[in-house]
Structures are given as C-alpha cells and as structure tokens.
Amino acid sequence: MLQDDFRVAIDIGTTKVCTIITRRRPDHRVEVAGIATVPCRGMSKGMVADSQAVTNAIEESAALAAADAGVNVDKVYVGLTGSHVESKNRWANVPRGDGMRAVTDLDISAAKKAAGAIDLADDRKLLHVIPRTYALDGLHGVRNPLGMHTGELHIESHVITGSISKITELHNAVSDAGVRVSSMVVEPIASADAVLTAGEREEGAVLIDVGGGTSDIAVYHDGAVVHTAVIPVGGYQFTNDLSIAFSVDFESAEELKIKHGTAAPELAGLKEEITLHPNTMEQPLTITKREVGQVLKERTSELFRMIMLKLEEPHLADIPTDRIVFTGGGAKLEGFLNIAKYIFQRKVRLASPRGLDGMPEGTNDPSYSAAVGIALWGMRNLPAENHVSQRTNTATSVGSNADEKARIGAFSVIRGWLPKREKEIAGA
Ligand SMILES: Nc1ncnc2c1ncn2[C@@H]1O[C@H](COP(=O)(O)OP(=O)(O)OP(=O)(O)O)[C@@H](O)[C@H]1O
Numbered sequence: 001m002l003q004d005d006f007r008v009a010i011d012i013g014t015t016k017v018c019t020i021i022t023r024r025r026p027d028h029r030v031e032v033a034g035i036a037t038v039p040c041r042g043m044s045k046g047m048v049a050d051s052q053a054v055t056n057a058i059e060e061s062a063a064l065a066a067a068d069a070g071v072n073v074d075k076v077y078v079g080l081t082g083s084h085v086e087s088k089n090r091w092a093n094v095p096r097g098d099g100m101r102a103v104t105d106l107d108i109s110a111a112k113k114a115a116g117a118i119d120l121a122d123d124r125k126l127l128h129v130i131p132r133t134y135a136l137d138g139l140h141g142v143r144n145p146l147g148m149h150t151g152e153l154h155i156e157s158h159v160i161t162g163s164i165s166k167i168t169e170l171h172n173a174v175s176d177a178g179v180r181v182s183s184m185v186v187e188p189i190a191s192a193d194a195v196l197t198a199g200e201r202e203e204g205a206v207l208i209d210v211g212g213g214t215s216d217i218a219v220y221h222d223g224a225v226v227h228t229a230v231i232p233v234g235g236y237q238f239t240n241d242l243s244i245a246f247s248v249d250f251e252s253a254e255e256l257k258i259k260h261g262t263a264a265p266e267l268a269g270l271k272e273e274i275t276l277h278p279n280t281m282e283q284p285l286t287i288t289k290r291e292v293g294q295v296l297k298e299r300t301s302e303l304f305r306m307i308m309l310k311l312e313e314p315h316l317a318d319i320p321t322d323r324i325v326f327t328g329g330g331a332k333l334e335g336f337l338n339i340a341k342y343i344f345q346r347k348v349r350l351a352s353p354r355g356l357d358g359m360p361e362g363t364n365d366p367s368y369s370a371a372v373g374i375a376l377w378g379m380r381n382l383p384a385e386n387h388v389s390q391r392t393n394t395a396t397s398v399g400s401n402a403d404e405k406a407r408i409g410a411f412s413v414i415r416g417w418l419p420k421r422e423k424e425i426a427g428a
C-alpha cells in the first residue's frame, strides 16, 4: 500500500485545523485516505496568535487523519495566509546567448531560474514563482514557447512573498507538532485549484475564499494566476458584530448567525422572531431576523468594498473578470450571493472543492476548499515524495488513554467519518 503516492495537506484556519491524507492510486486518480478536522482558536486573521494552541490542534488533527488512513504522518504541505502575503507580476530576461534559435527544455529551465532570481527585502521570503507567459522577441502572450524560434526570450511570472517572521511562526507551530514541513502553499492559490473550472481559469475569474479570519483572493486569466491578495476580514468579524449589536457572548452570536443570519434582510420574512439572552439584560430580548440581517448586511457590504479595492489594480484593468467564485465557510451566509451579485454586477456562484475522490459526508463543503486545494496543488506542482510511513506503533497515536479519547471525540466535527476513526483509535 505504501508504494502509492501519499501526500498530506494541513489547512491551519482561523476556526479549524484540517488534515487530509491523499493517495494517488495506480490509475492516477487521487483519493482521500484519511481526513480529520479539529477546532482551533490559536490563529488570528490567518496568523499564529497562540502557538501552543495551534500546535495542539495540528497534532490532534494529524494524528486523527493518520489513524483514519492507517499510516504515520511524517511530512506535510501547509497552507499559508494572512495580510503579510504579497504578490506582483514580474518580467525577467532569460540569458541564452546571441542568435535566433528554437526554444529548448534547457531554455525553459533557465527561464524559471531567471524568474526566481529576485532581490528581496531582508524580512521577506519567496513563496511561489508561477510562470504565466513568455515573450519572444517582443511578441507577448506565448504560453508554451518550446520549439519556437526567437532571439530574445522573456518570462512573465506571478511572484508571491511573505513575512519571514510570520512564516517562521507557522513553520515552528507545525514542527512542534512532530511533523516536518515539506512545502508551504499560499491558500488563495490552493483554494482556486480546488474550485475553479478550467473554463473559469481560461476566460477570467475571481476566486474569493471567505474564511473565519481572512478573505483570500486569487484572480485567474488565460489559464494562470494573475493576482493574489489577502484581506484580514472573515466570518469572525460578522459574528463579532452580532455579539456587540445584541450584547450576547461570541458563541451565542455565532449560533444566531448560523441559524438565523442573512446578508439580505429585505428577503427575510417580516415575522420571524428570535429570542436572545443579552448579558446586559435580565429579561430575554426578542428580535427579528431582519434586525440580524441589517447588521450582517452592513458587514457584507463593507467586505465587498474592501474586495473591490483589492481588485482595482492597474494590471487587472484589461482582465475580463466577469465571474466571481466564492468559497469558504463565511460565504455560506444566507443572502451573501444576492448582495454580491448586486454590488459586483458580475456572475457569482458558491463553490465546494472538487478533484478528490472519496471525500466523506460533511466534507464536500466550501470550508474544505483550502485543505483539498493544498493537497491537489502539491500533487500537481511539487516533486513526488511520500509524506507517510508504515504505521508501526498504534499506541503512540492520539487517543491512547480514555481521557484523550473523550476529548477528541468531543472535538470531532466530521460525523460521517467518526465510526471508522473511533474504531481505529480504539485499536479495533
Ligand atoms: N451557514 C453559515 N452561515 C454563515 N457563516 C457560516 C456558516 N457556516 C460557517 N460559517 C462561518 O464560516 C467561518 C469558517 O469558515 P472556514 O472554515 O472556511 O474558515 P477557516 O478556514 O477556519 O478560516 P481562515 O481561512 O480565515 O483562516 C466561520 O466564521 C463561520 O461562522
């Protein structure tokens, strides 16, 4: 079994840590071998705020996914986000001597090297250099120049960098959980890999993953990424607004949002009433769904204005992005797409991840796009390497005592996946 190609992806989100172990089968299809999600409160706006809490959640989710797949997890791809992530498109000249000749594989390797030869500020780390197009003697827009004749060769690439200190904090939180980081994948790129169709990438589309603490943006055109950005606003702020507006604690506000929230109050029934127990009042308070919706509509509109500002880049002016694809748990808010359609005046849809076989019940959901995308992006773009080893000692896996089992049981959010996993933990 371990001769198969196993990769492990960890999405360390602001609300949860999700580990997915994927396996490429001999027929080249990629399937889920193990998956687990545990809540995590250690991240803020996509960055590490409480490293111990993050490490604990990584350890738990990795151990649960490992038990599910019946393997040990040694290495992982890790998703990275936060407003420290910056991107730009850059042209580089490819050194190849004088004279007109056909572009070879060696030229393509030299082009990728030239694209990555970048002077960075002391506190920045290069995360991705993604080739977009080539220019042959000034003729722009060539996607695959192999075999074409030219004197000069230039490559255009999308370059993504991040803050060394923020990256190191995340790296350490993962290493402290006992697994090695094989590569980091920027989350907007990962989510796009899991949800955009080939047609959307080609014709032009904006992917927006509205998570708990960030909204990750990736713009595609001509089959490649042309812009990425991260906004430090997500579902957390929506809930926080409700908590302040109605003087209820965060958990009650979260429940209110999920059960009765809408971003389009004008579409809500006039009579739907909700009873709350505000901290500041002895008596219960009755409010309407419309009142809840007014608060959420303002936050939604504010988020959309911030997204619009991020899309007002000079290099996007000529890019046809008349399609917006939302994903992430925050985009599941009722009425979200109605407001998006109205504000952006573009086609909008809510997407769940695709491309992995065997996703268990409950995980075919917009919250899983980044985790699925990290795995897919790694499989498609990074060198083959096995991230797992034979499971040798089940006693060392999480859940080797009764308290631990009870704690993990309470943490579990993937119901359909539970019985098999609990059996594994119990050593059955
Ligand atoms: N039905 C729903 N309506 C409104 N919001 C929802 C709904 N379901 C989930 N959410 C919100 O989605 C958010 C979590 O989404 P997700 O799991 O994509 O975030 P994350 O990956 O943990 O965070 P991030 O990507 O920002 O680091 C929470 O704020 C939650 O309240």
Ligand SMILES: [Mg+2]
Pocket: 011, 013, 014, 209, 211, 212, 328, 370
């Ligand atoms: Mg996320």
